[in-house]
Amino acid sequence: MKPKQLILALALTLGAATLAHAGDSVKIGYITDLSGVYSAVDGPGGEAAIKMAIHDFGGSVLGRKIELMDFDHQNKADLAAAKAKEYLSQDGVDMLLGGTNSATALAMAPIAAQYKKPFIVVGAGASSIVGKQCTPYTVMYAYNTTALARGTASAVIKHGGKSWYFLTADYAFGKSLEDEAAKVVNADGGKVVGQVLAPLGASDFSSYMLQAQASKAQVLGLANAGGDADNAIKQANQFGVTKSMKLAGLLLFLTDIHSVGLPAAQGLYLTTPWYWNQNAQSRAWAERYFKQMKAMPTFLQAGDYSAVMSYLKAVKAAGTTDGTKVMAEMRKMKVNDMYMHGGSMRPSGLMIHDMYLMQVKTPAESKEPWDYYKLVQTIPGNEAFGPAAAYGCSLEK
Amino acid sequence: MTELFGVPVALLLGQLLLGLVNGAFYAMLSLGLAVIFGLMDEVNFAHGAFFMMGAMFTWMGGQYFHLNFWWMLLLAPLLVGLVGMLVERLMLRRLRGMDPIYGLLLTFGLTLLIEGVFRSFYGVAGEPYSPPDLLGGTLDLGFMYLPLYYVFAMLASLLVCLGTWLLIERTKLGAYLRAGTENPSLVQAFGINFPLLVMLTFAFGSALAGLAGVLAAPIIQVSPLMGSNLIIVVFAIVVIGGMGSVMGAIVSGLALGVIEGLAKVFYSPISTTVVFILMAVVLTVRPAGLFGKEK
Numbered sequence: 001m002k003p004k005q006l007i008l009a010l011a012l013t014l015g016a017a018t019l020a021h022a023g024d025s026v027k028i029g030y031i032t033d034l035s036g037v038y039s040a041v042d043g044p045g046g047e048a049a050i051k052m053a054i055h056d057f058g059g060s061v062l063g064r065k066i067e068l069m070d071f072d073h074q075n076k077a078d079l080a081a082a083k084a085k086e087y088l089s090q091d092g093v094d095m096l097l098g099g100t101n102s103a104t105a106l107a108m109a110p111i112a113a114q115y116k117k118p119f120i121v122v123g124a125g126a127s128s129i130v131g132k133q134c135t136p137y138t139v140m141y142a143y144n145t146t147a148l149a150r151g152t153a154s155a156v157i158k159h160g161g162k163s164w165y166f167l168t169a170d171y172a173f174g175k176s177l178e179d180e181a182a183k184v185v186n187a188d189g190g191k192v193v194g195q196v197l198a199p200l201g202a203s204d205f206s207s208y209m210l211q212a213q214a215s216k217a218q219v220l221g222l223a224n225a226g227g228d229a230d231n232a233i234k235q236a237n238q239f240g241v242t243k244s245m246k247l248a249g250l251l252l253f254l255t256d257i258h259s260v261g262l263p264a265a266q267g268l269y270l271t272t273p274w275y276w277n278q279n280a281q282s283r284a285w286a287e288r289y290f291k292q293m294k295a296m297p298t299f300l301q302a303g304d305y306s307a308v309m310s311y312l313k314a315v316k317a318a319g320t321t322d323g324t325k326v327m328a329e330m331r332k333m334k335v336n337d338m339y340m341h342g343g344s345m346r347p348s349g350l351m352i353h354d355m356y357l358m359q360v361k362t363p364a365e366s367k368e369p370w371d372y373y374k375l376v377q378t379i380p381g382n383e384a385f386g387p388a389a390a391y392g393c394s395l396e397k
Numbered sequence: 398m399t400e401l402f403g404v405p406v407a408l409l410l411g412q413l414l415l416g417l418v419n420g421a422f423y424a425m426l427s428l429g430l431a432v433i434f435g436l437m438d439e440v441n442f443a444h445g446a447f448f449m450m451g452a453m454f455t456w457m458g459g460q461y462f463h464l465n466f467w468w469m470l471l472l473a474p475l476l477v478g479l480v481g482m483l484v485e486r487l488m489l490r491r492l493r494g495m496d497p498i499y500g501l502l503l504t505f506g507l508t509l510l511i512e513g514v515f516r517s518f519y520g521v522a523g524e525p526y527s528p529p530d531l532l533g534g535t536l537d538l539g540f541m542y543l544p545l546y547y548v549f550a551m552l553a554s555l556l557v558c559l560g561t562w563l564l565i566e567r568t569k570l571g572a573y574l575r576a577g578t579e580n581p582s583l584v585q586a587f588g589i590n591f592p593l594l595v596m597l598t599f600a601f602g603s604a605l606a607g608l609a610g611v612l613a614a615p616i617i618q619v620s621p622l623m624g625s626n627l628i629i630v631v632f633a634i635v636v637i638g639g640m641g642s643v644m645g646a647i648v649s650g651l652a653l654g655v656i657e658g659l660a661k662v663f664y665s666p667i668s669t670t671v672v673f674i675l676m677a678v679v680l681t682v683r684p685a686g687l688f689g690k691e692k
Contacts, residue, residue, distance in 0.1 A: 203617040207661040210411040240542035
């Protein structure tokens with residue numbers, strides 16, 4: 001390149017960079033697993049849901065265009081943190097939407113707090129995000145491991161599954177899920193007889209199945225998610241684990257049931273904040289989503305939509321994108337939409353809303369494609385998420 | 398229950414057996430790579446993608462054409478072999494004689510392309526595929542339940558490994574191939590169409606990956622990313638066995654399966670790393686790998 005051209009190119013780049021800094025648009029930064037083991041439950045589907053929200057909101061707020069930026073963190077906390085920093089410090093992103101993987105969410109939270117911008121966690125589930133590591137700018141919107149464990153574990157114990165063996169994904173989320181479930185098991189008169197840690201993204205669970213069988217426990221608790229949970233359930237069937245033990249999936253998504261298939265998944269208990277067919281409003285939204293994505297949305301994808309809508313409403317009410325003012329607005333809001341009814345935020349940033357204990361239908365009970373769950377029990381929000389004191393967040397005092 | 402090192406013997410036995418099953422898989426996958434490397438000096442990074450295609454084709458055959466597992470066991474490797482043939486004829490051949498790094502880059506790019514195409518059509522969630530009814534049962538061995546299908550997959554893999562070894566080391570065709578590796582122009586001078594042989598070898602190596610994919614389909618989720626999850630491990634196995642050594646690939650594949658299985662019992666978090674530790678050790682002691690020849 002000749003010097004003249006080089007200078008021109010530089011000038012153009014700089015010009016573009018300045019434009020990006022001008023803050024013309026309201027920017028949402030969506031950082032999630034877009035291609036890996038968790039991308040089916042959130043990922044590109046979540047992106048589509050966010051675009052639906054931006055579209056439904058009219059494409060602009062406070063007279064400024066709403067823009068979505070996304071990044072594939074590949075389940076690496078360092079990548080997520082670096083991108084979050086770049087988004088907030090250089091790209092002028094106004095809100096971070098955290099996708100799947102708790103390790104990445106825990107890495108991003110302090111950065112959002114440092115730049116005083118809302119960080120809405122939808123995909124990640126470790127309760128410590130709004131517990132010991134809470135910040136005034138973190139919102140935990142959809143679910144957490146406490147609610148999942150309380151819902152599913154207590155239901156399984158009620159049905160006779162007293163002794164538990166855990167198959168746990170070897171990182172923050174899996175361990176948090178196992179801890180929470182073990183607490184419930186012990187509190188309800190059950191017993192944990194053992195556990196094994198499996199690396200994230202392992203495709204072969206057969207040897208863990210043998211270890212589970214050797215433990216002679218009544219229940220195999222799956223403290224994992226996504227592709228890991230799918231493979232584990234499939235192989236539990238193949239190795240006859242389901243003959244001697246009950247399976248309890250502590251975090252199961254609709255897409256998991258879809259890819260495992262009802263014959264292998266039937267009878268499983270699971271806890272979810274949302275199901276596409278739970279009411280007319282959710283069904284209408286899910287059908288719109290289905291037209292685009294050819295799959296029914298998971299509770300994360302629906303949660304992405306709802307979270308962005310809530311954020312934009314808060315921006316509109318606050319009349320600014322100033323993070324602190326928007327957070328104050330979000331704390332006052334009652335969320336009533338296709339996702340939750342009477343949703344409200346605790347000082348820790350945890351959104352409280354009802355959770356649903358579901359059981360996976362048998363092939364005979366399923367009447368249409370994606371008709372997978374039957375409602376066993378609605379768990380009121382405060383009961384599901386448990387007392388605030390148990391989280392140990394300093395903002396609760 | 399009797400115990401060994403604090404682990405019930407039944408559990409240990411079960412793990413060994415499962416390790417052999419996994420090892421047979423690894424062996425077959427590394428075999429395809431080793432054949433291609435040994436005979437063509439080509440590092441085929443697209444091997445994982447071929448493996449994935451074998452599994453995807455199997456699923457697609459059932460989904461769209463109602464072809465059962467047995468049909469696909471025959472058809473999918475042929476199809477993948479055909480793809481391999483095209484890749485060799487249209488692309489790799491042009492890189493002959495150049496630094497192997499070009500071939501590596503090309504096949505790596507192909508992997509991304511093939512994966513991307515499948516991903517855009519089928520997503521990453523994974524599609525379920527059930528074992529054929531005939532093999533759907535479970536064998537009660539007393540100390541464990543072993544799905545019949547696993548037994549079948551292990552035997553089939555071992556058979557294929559043995560067949561390939563015999564083909565390359567004990568037949569005239571194999572002799573031509575091995576001679577061609579040493580001196581292609583001399584082999585040509587004897588009236589053997591060596592470029593054709595190379596193309597068929599590449600197709601054969603790819604078909605082996607495809608076959609492994611078919612056999613894996615009922616065991617793990619069929620998904621566009623299943624290949625890239627495995628390929629690094631398989632590469633490590635080939636390196637441990639000695640690049641290009643057919644026997645090395647088979648032996649180290651089986652051994653790694655067993656070692657990984659044992660690692661899962663004693664200290665599970667290390668099970669994904671153990672292969673690389675092993676590789677480092679082997680390379681320090683024998684830089685050419687266990688069965689490799691120094692060049």
